[in-house]
Amino acid sequence: MRKITPIRMSSEISKAYEPQSVEEKWYARWLEEGCFTADPTSTKPGYSIVIPPPNVTGVLTLGHVLNNTLQDVLARRARMLGKEVLWLPGTDHAGIATQTVVERKLRKEEHKTRRDLGREAFLERVWEWKEKHGGIIIQQLKRLGCSCDWGRERFTMDAGYSRAVQQVFVELYNKGLIYRGKRMVNWCPVSLTALSDEEVIMKAQKGTLYHMRYEVVEEPGRFLEIATTRPETLMGDSAVAVHPKDERYKSLVGKHVWRPFPRAQIPIVADEHIDIEFGTGVLKVTPAHDKADFEIGQRHGLEAIDVLNPDGTLNELAGPEFAGMERFAARKAAAEKLRELGLLVKEEPHQNNVGYSERADVPIEPRLSEQWFLKYPSVEASRQAVASGEIAFRPERWANVYEHWMTNLQDWCISRQLWWGHRIPVWYHKEDATRLHVAVEPPADEANWTQEIDVLDTWFSSWLWPFETMDGATRAKFYPTDDLVTGPDIIFFWVARMIMAGYEFTGQKPFSNVFFTGLIRDMQGRKMSKSLGNSPDPLELIAKYGADGIRFGLLRIAPQGQDIRFDEKQIEEGRNFANKLWNAARFRQMHGPSAPDASLEGVALSCYSTEILARLHTLIAEVDAAYGEYRFNEIGQRLYDFFWSDYCDWYVEAAKTEILGADGAAKASSLAVMDYILNRFLRLLAPFMPHLCEELWATMGFRAPGHGKPFLMYAAWPTAEAPQGAAAARERVEAVYQSVRLARNLRAEVRIPSNKKVGFRLKPQVAWAEEESGTFARLINAETVELDAAYQPASGEPRVLTPLGELYLPLEGAVDADAERDRLEKEIAKVVKEIETVKRKLSNESFVRNAPSAVVEEHRKREGDWADKLSQLRKMREALG
């Protein structure tokens, strides 16, 4: 193992923490030393996470930063808890997205389409692109500090993985769960492929409801009025439908109407599906272009007339004047023609929901086509696993969303008319198209067969991710995985399907916990998107604030599964916190070397030391509890508050009395306590800010019992002992600190500049006031605090009652008896009010009877405290005259 040489701090070292070089240095060291490598033969208990594989075309977004930082935190803490950790990385081939990117490039640079190249050549291009430009995001994740086992990076189109995908297809086919059929699917006229229901996004549209009329064949001169939003499909109408109970039209059922163009007689049918209330209560039935219409067509044996080409233009069945016309142009043209024929009754504005293709962002076209479908496997086991808590969803409410989807499953359209993807392992016999060969290997007499040209939906490969990324030995050690961290937006696409695949193909759940993060939005609450340009570049933020800064900033504002409004200020806070820690360590270093083990054996502690150690003890307990509930923001908040406020603002400032004082033993004690705290705190913070903590750990020369490697990232997770005498210390320290706050306030009120040293007088009311007067004086920036039990203040000298006693500020010329009288009287009024409140509460019998005794006790104590304070204030008031 290589020796680590820490950079020694010196007074020349920069006052501000400069993350760039530190972060890159440590990341390189960790990699060199194999710190991220998972060993399946280890005797330590295993812990594993698989990364939600980002698209190979992807670049890092803030969403990725949050998501992967959370995974990194979990992985790093698990290592410190003594687990053998596997965080398995990789990328997704992302069928449509990647194909589109390469096609666009081809068009731009060579003015060619993929068809110009042909399938084989095009795929070669995609692979070339993938090798060259794919996986940028992997590099970006490294810059963020992700401790993935990069040696195990997987891609969903790796040879072995692809084979597994095809095997799964064959297996499901043989089980009768996969079938081919001509069905109504969601067709994207831009990507020219079928899509699953999940890839369709419903959007509210402002459109027009056209009222038109068809003449009844059997009763010339009588017209049926029909409302439609899609007149361009009327050429594909093969019936009109009314509700069987609709009295208005009962007599017409079984008769016919004239479809105006191409002119034809079509029947009037009765169907339960019709909503009597909507429009005119008459529906034009276009079985080829609407899912509901298709079903009506099935029930009534209607012809499905497909009037659209795959690209969304109309075909010759629509008639010569429409053939070749784009669908939305045709809508206007059809309406216009109806108007000319006198068949358009009216047009009215209408809002309805239209399905859009998630990728291409155009309205999808319901289209009848031959596709492969999957009946989901292991549904009941999967549903049960989440319902019973065998797989825990956090926040829990997502379990309901999952449950709802799982109980309303529709068969999954898994074929895609793309080239980039896993080719469906099916061959059709050239002589006899009904003969199929379904296997991973092509048939022996391959020349007599043609392979299916469609590929599989990308999610049909990603659902195997938690186990197909692992070899046998790895699986034995690390499967099922422990935590999955992902966004709720892919709960159906990915999470639910992985659960089903896990049970179906491994007989086990694929993971035990799923943590759903929130979505990161901009300050206006909008989704981050490329088109809005409101998505900050995380790498720029890293350059500006450091990886640790962005990690900490984001973690601290990421609530449990709630959406997050992003504000760069929050990242700035992360950077500032890093700087604070850096400087606190620097301060400690300025007073000599630290003890590596930072033990407090046999060290006599000041009350301030005892108090901060007690707080550290509490902190560790709280952090552990918060980890147990995945409350990352709370962990961040606790660490921040403890360090900045309790440690830096109070403890270090108080300890300066001893550190800068003459008592060698006392100084050594305070420094040892700082070492103790820093040693533990760096370990606690390491998962959040790994680079900085590792740097300081090395600089300070700390050691800790560890789990194999001489890095902080392998140091044991800290435990803290509650110090002896914590309660007494806390009481004393709190009295001092409270007195400090009051004294500082007094200074400010009397307008003494913060840097001006002044002399105070204290009439002590506690026996130990003398012992703490030095620290007290330091904290209030006093020249002196003279203790004088018999002190007679000049009338009008600024004064305040503190827990240490009456405090006076003898100032030349600033004596104002009226002001002091006012101040005291205001204070007295406040106390009187407090006492009244407490008294009222205590005199309420129901309160005393019903409230928990601890609460009642607290009120009693409070009453006593206030009463004491009041009597002292009154005495001071009398003395003032």
Added chain:
RNA sequence: GGGCAGUUAGCUCAGCGGUAGAGCGGUUCGUUUACACCGAAUUGGUCGGGGGUUCGAUUCCCUCACUGCCCACCA
């Protein structure tokens, strides 16, 4: 049309049955030998409206309002 979240200080958010919190912002002071990416003090809230349960409600229940998200074949 169903379901789920959210509504707390000017802004972003914690708290979720016992005296309203943080950060940022504002105001005032500060070259106090770690840190101006800092320190101190201070300002600022009938905890969305209305009911109810309770000795007590920002916290639990009901209801309404608005905001956001998910699901759903009303053309």
